[in-house]
Amino acid sequence: MHIDRLEKYWIVIVAAVLGAFFASLLAAMLVFGLRLPSLPAEFVNPLALSETRFASPGLRDMGDGNYELTLTSLMWRFNTGSSERDADGNDIIRVPRGSRVTFFVTSADVTHGLMVERHNLNIQVIPGHVGRGTIVFNEPGEYKILCHEYCGAGHHRMHATIIVE
Amino acid sequence: MQAVQPAAQSSTPVLMFPALSMLRSERSLIGVHILVSLVALSLGLLMGPFQTFRRAPAVTEALGGQAVAMPIFTYYYQALTLHGVLNALVFTTFFIVGFSYFITQRSLQRPMWSLRAAWVAFVLMLVGLLLAAYAIITNQANVLYTFYAPMVAHWTFYLGLTLVIVGTWVAFLNIVMTYLGWRKDHPGQAVPLAVFATLCNYVMWFTATLGVATQVLTMMLPLSLGIIRTTDPQVTRILFWFFGHPLVYFWLIPAYISWYTMLPKQIGGRLFSDQMARVAFLMLMIFSVPVGVHHLFVDPGVSEFAKISHSLLTFVVAVPSFLTAFNLAATLERAGHQRGANALSWIWKQPWGNPVVAAQFCGMLLFVVGGITGVMNASFSLNLALHNTTWVVGHFHMTLAGAVTLTYIGVLYWLLPMMRGRKLFMPKLALAQVFLWFSGMIVFGAGMGRAGIEGAIRRTDMGGAGAYISDLWAPWLNLSAIGGALLLVSSILLYVVLVGTWFASKGQAEVEAPIDTTGPASSRPEWFERWGVWTAVIVISNVIMWGPVLIQAIDVVNGFFVPGNPGPAGPGF
Numbered sequence: 002m003h004i005d006r007l008e009k010y011w012i013v014i015v016a017a018v019l020g021a022f023f024a025s026l027l028a029a030m031l032v033f034g035l036r037l038p039s040l041p042a043e044f045v046n047p048l049a050l051s052e053t054r055f056a057s058p059g060l061r062d063m064g065d066g067n068y069e070l071t072l073t074s075l076m077w078r079f080n081t082g083s084s085e086r087d088a089d090g091n092d093i094i095r096v097p098r099g100s101r102v103t104f105f106v107t108s109a110d111v112t113h114g115l116m117v118e119r120h121n122l123n124i125q126v127i128p129g130h131v132g133r134g135t136i137v138f139n140e141p142g143e144y145k146i147l148c149h150e151y152c153g154a155g156h157h158r159m160h161a162t163i164i165v166e
Numbered sequence: 167m168q169a170v171q172p173a174a175q176s177s178t179p180v181l182m183f184p185a186l187s188m189l190r191s192e193r194s195l196i197g198v199h200i201l202v203s204l205v206a207l208s209l210g211l212l213m214g215p216f217q218t219f220r221r222a223p224a225v226t227e228a229l230g231g232q233a234v235a236m237p238i239f240t241y242y243y244q245a246l247t248l249h250g251v252l253n254a255l256v257f258t259t260f261f262i263v264g265f266s267y268f269i270t271q272r273s274l275q276r277p278m279w280s281l282r283a284a285w286v287a288f289v290l291m292l293v294g295l296l297l298a299a300y301a302i303i304t305n306q307a308n309v310l311y312t313f314y315a316p317m318v319a320h321w322t323f324y325l326g327l328t329l330v331i332v333g334t335w336v337a338f339l340n341i342v343m344t345y346l347g348w349r350k351d352h353p354g355q356a357v358p359l360a361v362f363a364t365l366c367n368y369v370m371w372f373t374a375t376l377g378v379a380t381q382v383l384t385m386m387l388p389l390s391l392g393i394i395r396t397t398d399p400q401v402t403r404i405l406f407w408f409f410g411h412p413l414v415y416f417w418l419i420p421a422y423i424s425w426y427t428m429l430p431k432q433i434g435g436r437l438f439s440d441q442m443a444r445v446a447f448l449m450l451m452i453f454s455v456p457v458g459v460h461h462l463f464v465d466p467g468v469s470e471f472a473k474i475s476h477s478l479l480t481f482v483v484a485v486p487s488f489l490t491a492f493n494l495a496a497t498l499e500r501a502g503h504q505r506g507a508n509a510l511s512w513i514w515k516q517p518w519g520n521p522v523v524a525a526q527f528c529g530m531l532l533f534v535v536g537g538i539t540g541v542m543n544a545s546f547s548l549n550l551a552l553h554n555t556t557w558v559v560g561h562f563h564m565t566l567a568g569a570v571t572l573t574y575i576g577v578l579y580w581l582l583p584m585m586r587g588r589k590l591f592m593p594k595l596a597l598a599q600v601f602l603w604f605s606g607m608i609v610f611g612a613g614m615g616r617a618g619i620e621g622a623i624r625r626t627d628m629g630g631a632g633a634y635i636s637d638l639w640a641p642w643l644n645l646s647a648i649g650g651a652l653l654l655v656s657s658i659l660l661y662v663v664l665v666g667t668w669f670a671s672k673g674q675a676e677v678e679a680p681i682d683t684t685g686p687a688s689s690r691p692e693w694f695e696r697w698g699v700w701t702a703v704i705v706i707s708n709v710i711m712w713g714p715v716l717i718q719a720i721d722v723v724n725g726f727f728v729p730g731n732p733g734p735a736g737p738g739f
Contacts, residue, residue: 002441002693008492015488019481022545026477029547030470037463037546039470044721089632112314112399114554118621118636121550125465127400128316129721132466145634149554151243151310151625153317158632 036134038124043131045107055107058082060094068102070094074113074126077155079146092161096138100165103135114149117163125150138165181277185678187587192271195284197585199264200578202292203257204664210252211657212237213245218610218650220629223640225647233629242627243308250311251302254566256295258417259330261574263287263337265420266364268581270341272681273358279343287336294329297322310625312410313386315402321390324382331375338368349695356685357695359440360427366451367419369697370412373455373704377408400467400719407458408712415454417566419447421573425494425526428577428680432523433516435501438493440686444694446486446493452703453483456711463549467719473546475711480544487537494530521596522677525576528604532568535611536561554625556646557618560611568607572600575660580677582667589673591666595659602656610649617642 004012029035045053054071059082061069072081078091085093096102106115106126113126117136124132126148138144148159183189188196219225219234220242226233236245271278278284300322301307307319345357345365357365381402388394430437437443459476462468502512517523539561542548552558583590590596618624622639635643 003439004442005439005496008439008442008489008496011488011492012485015485019484019541022541023478023481026545026547027474030474035547035550037470037473037550038466039468039473043466111317112403114623116554116621116623123464123550123553125403125462125553127403127466129398130400130466132464145636147621147623147634149623150314151246154241154243154308155632156243156625157627157630158634160634 038132038134043133044129045131047107047109047128050107050109054105055109060096060102066097066100068096068100069105070102071105072161073107073109074115074148074152074159075109076111076153077148077159079115079148079159079161080109081161087162089158091158093164094161095164095166098141098165099137099139101135101137104133106132111152112150113152113159114147116147116149118144118147120144123149138163141165181271181275183272183275183679186584186675188585191277191281192268193585195281195288196264196268196581198288199260199267200581200585202295203260203264204578206252206256206260206295208661209238210249210257211653211660213239213249214253215650215654215657217242217246217249218613218643218647220627222644222647223635224644226629239303241305241308242630243310244302244305246625247302247308247310251298253571254311254413254417255327255330258566258570259334260291260295262367262416262420263291263334265577265581266337266341266368268679269360269364269423269681270344272679273361273683274344274348275683276344276348279340279347283336283340287333287340289333290336291330291333294326294331294333296326297329298326301326312406314406315386315389315397315399318386318390321387324387324390328379328382328387331379334368334375335372338372341365341368354692358427358682358685359437359443360423360682362444362685362694363419363423363426363447365697366447367416369700369704370419370451370454371416373708374409374412374416377405378410381405381409398719398721400465401716403462403465404468404712404716404719407461408455408708409458410461411458412454414562414565415450417570419450421529421570422447422450422490424573424577425490425530427682429494429523429526430497430501431680432520432526433498433501435497435504438496438500442489442493446489448694448700449486449489450483452700452707453479453486455704456707457483458712459715460544460546460549463546464553468715469718472711472715472718477544477546479711481541484537484541484544487533491534491537519597521590521593521600522576522579524597525572525579525600528600529569529572529576532564532572532604532607532611535608536564536568539564539615552618554623555618556614556622556624556643559624560614560618563607563614564611568604568611572603575600575603578664580680582664583671583675583677584679586668586671587675588667588671589675590677591663591671596663599656599659599663602652602659606649606652606656608649610646610653613642613644613646613649617646 055073058071058073058080063069072079081092081094083092083094087093106124108126108128115124115126120136122134122136124134126132142165144163146161216234216236236242239245239248267278301320307323309317309319385397385402389397426437426443457476457480459468459472460480463473499512502515505515507515543561579590579596617639620638628635
């Protein structure tokens, strides 16, 4: 099969560039500790959440600035266990600056999404599965937790607020 | 049948196609496919710009705090479902099936294996479309075109989609049988490139649709009928994205066929490398399926190993598009040099004034943006910041609404005149339509992309009560509305040209179909057409790449435990 000389150079360049991209992805994971919300699987029975850790959602202080936030997504709010609410009835959570928060999230009804504004936390919230991810809040301010998957008529008003103090 | 003559070397009839018009059987068959696709597109297009207006804070402010209402279908998520289903599934599928009949018959110079089967396929697809449309229009299928479980639409939505897919399978069979008939009569010859690519496209499509067919027939349809009560949403997502990524290549390959096999003729040149084009199509056929986990990078039920390996193959499936970039640039450069252009001026010394050519060039430019943003999406690290943001919407509007749709428009600008036997109506207006579309799409994409980087979420009624809009998103959402306005004007011009060509054009048609009827005089044509080998490669690669993903996602302890919720029936749901 005939391949033009210039096209051979082109193929080598393309392979090198894509190879470098992939190598940097592996480095992100192996060297810099990037994790995706993945297996090992943690299944929950979405019809019996009251028998799981999601029976009592909330923020738990694990010491040394580490926190665990257990929350459920449901049409159309995040139940974070917090008693503080904004004017629209959405949850507000407060954490100190520098907190390292691990999220545990599942859905009580349909497929939802979870992302935290201006932080690298992005989880597809699927009934039957526990999504997990950790982020550090270094900058004080207000950040929305947003549902990023269409989940019905009230999807656009589904959010909560994290206040970093 | 006046146009059929016995061929000298075989018993199969050879069709003598008129250069500037169509045979009656050809016109009616291809015409109905194009007609349905254009009717669907007209409604689907209308829903697009109004979403951008509704999401733009500046527009809402200008109207005194009241967000723009969607036209006809005032419920945002119903309009959004229509926009996705009509543009991405209906317009594309009907156009592609009709266009592939045209390519197959004209390139092979023979009739389809069975005209009756072609009409059966069309009726299946049309009935399917009407069933799905019934569910959507009556507000019983506001599930968007990805219909993630456990949200459930009316059963006619799923049955309709199934019938559309079964129709495409009948079309696939018809094209394969036509090819096999040609193959028997032409031993040792390579099949023309356009038909080779069409075959690759349908093999890939058939593979992919097995995923969504399994999902719909074993999970969604029984759920919507109340036969089963529970389902597994993670498994439905895996089956959907087994289908969902090849779907985008199913749209793209017909555009590639136009770029590779028709554009060279339209600019007065010759394709640089037929063989490398075939390599590209084979790679697309094989590698577009075992990459779908890149849509599931943040799904908790899929392992990191699967995500990494699908990310790697996603980079591999970018290679045929890089090959295409080289091959087409070389083709354009050579044609430009023949016209007396120098090292750089070949870029503008092209027939930019011809709307058929300009539409494809503009599509290619948008595809460069779409391709680069696509490689970025394939990186799971960046995906953490971008998944389900408006960035993704910006990306696939560069590919689907840019490269694919603009190229289809370019095709329509010669196909429709040929079908009608009349000249294109107001070619200058058609040219303006093309450039407006290009500008509108690039402005829209820039706005959506940048808003997504700032964290704006997709598929969200930002004009609705209680919606959150960050100050960081606002200027970019406003920019995307400017793009939307340009696209609305361009869409109107598109239909002025198309309807005008059919009803108001006066002169005789003068553009011939840019179709090759022979393959290259290559020494070993069979090498590319070893379909048995390719099928084995496809089966093995997908068992390896998808098998573990599916098995790991199934909850063997709890079983399929999630009940199907009733579909969101309107704003009150």
